[in-house]
Amino acid sequence: MVKSVKVSLFAAAVLAAAAGAVHAQGYPSKPVKIIVPFGAGGPADIYARVIAQRLAAPLGQPVVVEDRPGAGSAIGTDVAAKSAPDGNTLLMISNTHTINETLNPKLPYNLMRDFAPITQVNVMPNVLVVSPTARVNSVKELIAPRGTAAAVIDRLHDETAKILRTPDVQASFQQQGVEPAGTTPAQFAAFLKNEVERWGKVVKFSGAKVE
Template identity: 30%
Template sequence: MHIDFRTAAALLLGLGCIAQACAQTWPAKPLGLVIPFAPGGTTDNIGRLLAQRLAEPLGQPMVVDNRPGAGGMIGADLVAKAPPDGYTLLMMTIAFAINAGMRRDLAFDPLRSFAPVTQLVSLPLMLVVHPSVPAKSVKELITLARARPGQLTYASSGHGTSPHMAAAMFTWMTRTDMIHVPYKGNAPTLSELVGGQVSMTFGIAHQFLPQVKSGRLRALAVTTAKRTGFAPELPTIAESGLAGYEISAWQGILAPAGTPPEIIGRFNREIGRILRLPDVVDRLTSEGAEPVASSAEDFGAYLKSELARWSKVGQAAGIKIE
């Protein structure tokens, strides 16, 4: 087969355009943001806000595509297999690291199949108990749990969620035995805890503040490394005596592996600018979120550490996610 010079040059030009996703003309069509959870929750709300705000500077609409299921793995698999042309992003959360770090049946590699863009936000968790639980501090709760093995119960919004893993890590680090009671979402978790059907839970801090302020629940601590602006009077679990304990729910953006770095950089810059806008900060605060806007490199390193951490916690606590 003979290929003349002009044909070869055209082929090379075409390959170069594919390799760079024609970055100089990108975006030339609508973009997509896959949110691997159902509409209406915190992740969906923040994702839709981001999609709306990205449309203007990029000059193209960003269409939200909710693909719930399997702890976010269905949507993640979809993006992992998408063309790396800069037109598809994944809105992911700590659930990605938990599930991907503990499951062995994934059709994609949680690190190699994606290109990190940025960590969007961090969401502090709060440890709350029903008022009937005779513990007013983390130390008292640990003492109580050790004195009553298998009697205290902790609720979560589902198996493998951040509240579940926060409690699992707590029981593992304190060498206590508590019973996990998973519910389908945050609403029944809150309802059952307020009703006294379960002893305690971990959850997004701002979601429990009204019940804490009304006296229907008692807050003991926050799970972050430092005290949070949502409830600065509450100590961290680490400063309450459990050194090394720290967990925050978080959200971030990934693209398919191979997406041109020029496009990753553009997304990172635009998202960082958006997250610094005062009205966006106010909206995020109303969702219980604190803006982060990390570099792509820092987010990649953080994601790697989170995958390793939750794999270790899952093994130590005997948790399996199928």
């Protein structure tokens, strides 16, 4: 029995072609949407709702969660990638996205090119159980949008980080067996890059393909 790590990530949906088109002044001017590319009631949905409920007050606009599951998270992620780079559409992702980046070469988006990282929300330890006959001794960390104005990204990060530091959110996450994170956009970008590279090697070595 070995321990793996699963992460929940928070990224703002943007289009690379619209780099620099959005400014922080007056942001947000309309309701903010967090797309969750997984089913309702799952971990990502729960974490997104915790953030959304507490993000509305400091932003001065309603923050709604929209579940868009399907195709291993690709459907909802593609919707987010094609949204306007105004910071009003956000995306909650997981390590599934860093795996899919290499596993599925036909994805209509690129994780590192089309999204601007905001912050890592939490880290959740998992337990992997295998048959005693399986020749497996350990599991390494196998988890190896841009264009939104930096000031918007920074504000979203700062407000989310404040939320993650509140006692009630920390208690809620801990009850679910996860640890609040709140990394900076730069730290999160580096994390994503490393995870995509790490998983890319695993996918290529294993020969795994999407049928």
